[in-house]
Amino acid sequence: MTDSTLPFQEKDQPLRDEVRILGAILGEVIQEQEGIGLFDEVEAIRADAIARRKGNEAAERRLIERISSVSSAERASLVEAFSAYFSLVNQAERIHRIRRRREYHRPGAVPQRGSIEEVFRDLRDRGAKPDDVRRLVQSIRIEPVFTAHPTEVIRPEILVKEQRIARALIDGLERHDPTPSEELSIRDRIVTEVTTAWQTDGTRRQVPEVRD
Numbered sequence: 001m002t003d004s005t006l007p008f009q010e011k012d013q014p015l016r017d018e019v020r021i022l023g024a025i026l027g028e029v030i031q032e033q034e035g036i037g038l039f040d041e042v043e044a045i046r047a048d049a050i051a052r053r054k055g056n057e058a059a060e061r062r063l064i065e066r067i068s069s070v071s072s073a074e075r076a077s078l079v080e081a082f083s084a085y086f087s088l089v090n091q092a093e094r095i096h097r098i099r100r101r102r103e104y105h106r107p108g109a110v111p112q113r114g115s116i117e118e119v120f121r122d123l124r125d126r127g128a129k130p131d132d133v134r135r136l137v138q139s140i141r142i143e144p145v146f147t148a149h150p151t152e153v154i155r156p157e158i159l160v161k162e163q164r165i166a167r168a169l170i171d172g173l174e175r176h177d178p179t180p181s182e183e184l185s186i187r188d189r190i191v192t193e194v195t196t197a198w199q200t201d202g203t204r205r206q207v208p209e210v211r212d
Contacts, residue, residue: 015096022088029194042081095169161197165190
């Protein structure tokens, strides 16, 4: 399950590589756990969805026909497959944000766009005086807002597995030039977590309480 058609800037090439690797791992797990039939169906739907996004009307018709013709059980498996894929993509994006943030902290790097450092530098370049900036900062009002989060419906077991996948990706990030055996070890850790996550029912069957 990889998509080479998505546009990536050069600075985001590591993200593209990780998405490709994670998608390939998920594809292997689906074939191992569910068989080639589900994998082929997922790939066909994914290909038609990409073509539909590009304006291919025939692909849109095929997509509707495919989804309409599968059973409820097959539809549930398809939903699980794509949910797992996007969960892995989200993990890769989180790690990539860490990677990009580290680059901004290197000597001589320009401040990250939208960061406090960029704002203060812009104010300085515009001729703002320190006292004016101090008064401006002191006038800022911050109000925390608590909202429901999608992870509340995800079982803790799945969240733990996602954290382990993230930890494996971070380990790869921290090793600037990993050896082949280190890369294989990291991949094996991810395969294990993706496999056990696939085998785990990821949805809470009871409404969580405060103590949960």
